[in-house]
Amino acid sequence: MAMHAERSAALHELTSAPIQHAFNPYEDNGGTILAIAGKDFSVIAGDTRQSQGYSIQTRYARKVWQLTDRAVLATNGFAADGNNFVKKVKQRLEWYEHAHHKQMPLKSIARMIQTILYGKRFFPYYVYNILGGIEEDGTGAVYSYDPVGTYERESCRAAGAAQSILQPFLDNQIYFKNQTPEPGAEPFIPGNLPLSTVLALVVDSFTSATERHIEVGDGLEVYVVMKKGRPTDDLVGEGKLAPGMAVEELDALGEGDGEKTFLVTRSLKRD
Amino acid sequence: MNQHPAMWGHPMTPHQAFNAHTAFPLATPNPMRNQHASSPVSHTQQPLVTGTSVLGLKYKDGVMLAADNLASYGSLARFRDIQRLHPLGNHTCLAVSGDMSDYQYLKKELDGLLREEEALSLSDSHPALHPSQIYAFLANLFYARRSKVNPIWNAILVGGWDATKEESFLGYVDLLGTTYSSPTLATGFGSHIAQPLLREAFEKKAGIDGKGELLTAEEAEALLNECMKVLFYRDARSLNKYQIATVTKEGVQISESKSAETQWGFAEALRGYGAQQQ
Amino acid sequence: MSSIGTGYDLSVSTYSPDGRLFQVEYASKAVEAAGVAVGLRCSDGVVLGVERLLHSKLLVKGSNRRIQSVDDHIGMATAGLLADGKHLAERGRDEASNFRDTYAQPVTVQILSDRLSAYVQAYTCYGSVRPFGISTLVGGVDKTGSRLFCIEPSGVFYGYRATAVGKGRALARTELEKVLGKVDEAGEGSLTVRQGVLELARIIHLVHDDNKDKEFELELTWVCEESGNKHALVPADLLAEADAKGRAALEEGMEED
Numbered sequence: 001m002a003m004h005a006e007r008s009a010a011l012h013e014l015t016s017a018p019i020q021h022a023f024n025p026y027e028d029n030g031g032t033i034l035a036i037a038g039k040d041f042s043v044i045a046g047d048t049r050q051s052q053g054y055s056i057q058t059r060y061a062r063k064v065w066q067l068t069d070r071a072v073l074a075t076n077g078f079a080a081d082g083n084n085f086v087k088k089v090k091q092r093l094e095w096y097e098h099a100h101h102k103q104m105p106l107k108s109i110a111r112m113i114q115t116i117l118y119g120k121r122f123f124p125y126y127v128y129n130i131l132g133g134i135e136e137d138g139t140g141a142v143y144s145y146d147p148v149g150t151y152e153r154e155s156c157r158a159a160g161a162a163q164s165i166l167q168p169f170l171d172n173q174i175y176f177k178n179q180t181p182e183p184g185a186e187p188f189i190p191g192n193l194p195l196s197t198v199l200a201l202v203v204d205s206f207t208s209a210t211e212r213h214i215e216v217g218d219g220l221e222v223y224v225v226m227k228k229g230r231p232t233d234d235l236v237g238e239g240k241l242a243p244g245m246a247v248e249e250l251d252a253l254g255e256g257d258g259e260k261t262f263l264v265t266r267s268l269k270r271d
Numbered sequence: 272m273n274q275h276p277a278m279w280g281h282p283m284t285p286h287q288a289f290n291a292h293t294a295f296p297l298a299t300p301n302p303m304r305n306q307h308a309s310s311p312v313s314h315t316q317q318p319l320v321t322g323t324s325v326l327g328l329k330y331k332d333g334v335m336l337a338a339d340n341l342a343s344y345g346s347l348a349r350f351r352d353i354q355r356l357h358p359l360g361n362h363t364c365l366a367v368s369g370d371m372s373d374y375q376y377l378k379k380e381l382d383g384l385l386r387e388e389e390a391l392s393l394s395d396s397h398p399a400l401h402p403s404q405i406y407a408f409l410a411n412l413f414y415a416r417r418s419k420v421n422p423i424w425n426a427i428l429v430g431g432w433d434a435t436k437e438e439s440f441l442g443y444v445d446l447l448g449t450t451y452s453s454p455t456l457a458t459g460f461g462s463h464i465a466q467p468l469l470r471e472a473f474e475k476k477a478g479i480d481g482k483g484e485l486l487t488a489e490e491a492e493a494l495l496n497e498c499m500k501v502l503f504y505r506d507a508r509s510l511n512k513y514q515i516a517t518v519t520k521e522g523v524q525i526s527e528s529k530s531a532e533t534q535w536g537f538a539e540a541l542r543g544y545g546a547q548q549q
Numbered sequence: 550m551s552s553i554g555t556g557y558d559l560s561v562s563t564y565s566p567d568g569r570l571f572q573v574e575y576a577s578k579a580v581e582a583a584g585v586a587v588g589l590r591c592s593d594g595v596v597l598g599v600e601r602l603l604h605s606k607l608l609v610k611g612s613n614r615r616i617q618s619v620d621d622h623i624g625m626a627t628a629g630l631l632a633d634g635k636h637l638a639e640r641g642r643d644e645a646s647n648f649r650d651t652y653a654q655p656v657t658v659q660i661l662s663d664r665l666s667a668y669v670q671a672y673t674c675y676g677s678v679r680p681f682g683i684s685t686l687v688g689g690v691d692k693t694g695s696r697l698f699c700i701e702p703s704g705v706f707y708g709y710r711a712t713a714v715g716k717g718r719a720l721a722r723t724e725l726e727k728v729l730g731k732v733d734e735a736g737e738g739s740l741t742v743r744q745g746v747l748e749l750a751r752i753i754h755l756v757h758d759d760n761k762d763k764e765f766e767l768e769l770t771w772v773c774e775e776s777g778n779k780h781a782l783v784p785a786d787l788l789a790e791a792d793a794k795g796r797a798a799l800e801e802g803m804e805e806d
Contacts, residue, residue, distance in 0.1 A: 379650070383646050383649070383650075386620070386621060386646065387642060387646065389618070389621070390617070390618035390619065390620065390621075390642055391618075393614070393616070393617060393618040393624075393770070393780065393781070393782065394614045394616075394617045394618070394638075395614075396611070
């Protein structure tokens with residue numbers, strides 16, 4: 001008994017010794033992501049900088065991923081978790097396709113992502129996810145998550161380093177918060193903005209975040225998913241994009257139901 | 272920011288007191304000692320014998336890597352003839368910083384993997400592992416170990432030549448499983464001191480998109496020599512004895528150890544340090 | 550076969566009254582039906598050769614090899630059930646890598662053969678298993694020089710200067726004895742691996758029974774200085790030369806008859 005008391009006293013002394021940090025399995029790799037849903041399209045964007053503290057690790061690391069012909073996922077937070085999370089999601093999507101001979105619908109991907117995230121509730125993926133794409137009814141959709149899987153469908157969402165800069169801007173521009181219609185004018189309805197306006201908002205969001213946040217910059221990748229049959233001339237048409245921007249249509253991953261995904265790229269300031 | 276390998280993986284608290292001049296971490300008592308046999312399994316919580324930063328650079332004919340020959344025990348320059356560049360097969364090379372026993376474990380593991388690959392290839396003639404495949408293996412291994420909270424305490428550069436795509440490969444992976452690629456790379460202290468120099472020289476010739484002409488072998492080697500010299504001047508855990516690995520389509524070639532020419536004359540004029548009087 | 554119907558051939562864990570293990574003897578029958586495998590120690594390395602019988606014209610050239618690598622410096626040729634050969638090679642690779650992990654040096658051919666033979670022998674001790682249907686040639690170069698061993702289905706193994714297993718082994722061994730006889734006359738160092746390759750190709754062509762057997766592919770590997778002391782395929786040009794010369798020697802022999 002005496003021995004035991006002695007030992008626990010010694011142990012207490014040792015464990016209360018100067019701060020000895022355990023290994024920290026997490027890191028914040030900066031960057032920011034953003035998605036906005038339209039009536040028949042969805043826009044998912046992210047910058048390409050990956051950083052650690054004040055150091056830029058690389059000027060190009062992917063944060064936005066094409067999952068299916070109608071779903072695009074943006075990840076932000078701890079890059080290693082993000083990459084491995086996407087790997088797992090893609091694997092599950094492949095298994096689904098083998099089992100059902102079709103690609104998983106957007107709302108099912110949304111639920112599956114919740115399940116995977118919550119599966120690691122007590123050792124979470126330190127990742128903020130935003131899923132964008134086209135629902136089975138043809139509407140543009142955005143789903144946003146917290147690291148342990150809480151999710152909801154929204155019209156727009158910003159996450160990551162510059163969330164606090166971008167979300168209020170989107171609230172104002174997409175949800176028309178703090179705006180009042182002219183007397184007698186139609187009331188504002190969120191989620192109806194034309195693609196050109198949405199793209200301009202996305203670009204302005206990222207150029208602004210780049211100015212004000214040290215972890216944002218280098219490059220911008222914007223994925224645009226369009227409902228099947230929707231005209232594409234407001235994106236690919238001559239002079240539709242601002243100077244310095246490029247657009248390419250991505251190949252269909254599955255049978256090609258008619259939805260189209262485009263990748264719009266642009267450089268951001270590197271300082 | 273503390274670039275000592277012992278601090279990797281710890282929460283970033285820049286103002287936290289850390290005395291790198293003690294024989295860290297042995298000087299601080301380890302609370303895991305004296306515990307009952309039934310206490311929780313403990314894993315590597317800090318590195319002991321460490322190698323400092325390593326550098327990597329893409330150039331015209333492939334990739335170059337640089338690492339000095341020192342393995343430190345805290346602030347003690349413990350082993351001064353350690354090779355931290357390790358070839359894997361004909362077209363891949365590692366440059367390793369961080370814990371040296373974990374590095375030896377990795378070497379053993381990877382050499383075994385490659386030997387088995389080669390043995391099997393005689394029967395079915397399958398091609399050798401590409402640099403990107405070895406890199407993927409390492410990334411998975413490091414991430415799996417960090418996820419068991421039992422990290423492999425290294426930051427590693429993988430340089431290689433992909434014979435199929437006919438292009439060079441350069442990637443980074445560390446104890447957290449974090450991965451990234453870039454035409455110039457550096458770990459640890461080198462990411463602060465050498466990476467800006469490497470980027471400046473690379474972009475001056477190849478442009479910021481890297482699409483222009485790349486550095487020649489001579490230019491690349493001169494640049495790495497310069498960076499290793501600057502690191503030796505400023506990194507107290509470095510040694511002026513280092514090697515350069517070159518990976519091209521011809522294969523991996525690791526240089527003899529060499530030294531940069533240094534000037535310490537200015538030290539005479541310094542006042543305020545050391546034993547001398549004002 | 551006197552054993553048939555006596556009941557002593559059903560299990561490897563039962564001896565016959567005169568002290569034989571019939572299942573082990575039947576395993577040797579599986580070996581006798583296989584294309585010949587030959588091994589030869591030379592002054593500067595070791596050569597392995599196999600007559601790989603092609604049971605179909607549809608097979609891809611060079612597929613289903615019967616010679617495998619066990620470690621950098623050791624090769625293994627089997628005659629008998631190919632799948633058993635693959636399994637034993639896998640075990641050999643495990644043993645070799647385990648030896649390296651433990652002792653930080655490459656395993657010698659003798660020690661590897663010893664361990665593999667112990668493994669093969671274990672399959673002659675239990676009623677629940679069948680013995681390996683293969684004879685195995687293990688050849689390599691280690692710190693003791695070039696070595697060659699043969700492991701039988703019983704688990705017994707012997708060291709050889711040269712040996713052959715499989716169909717036509719008797720004739721092959723006679724030929725090997727002639728080759729070694731000449732070496733003994735000419736003195737140490739008179740047989741190089743390059744000459745050895747030609748001899749093995751000649752012997753395999755000689756032993757091959759054109760009337761009974763289908764086509765075959767010549768499979769040759771070596772461990773020598775030229776291969777960087779690694780177990781590797783004999784270079785394609787030398788293989789082609791050996792194959793052509795072997796065929797020519799056979800035709801010459803026929804004309805003499």
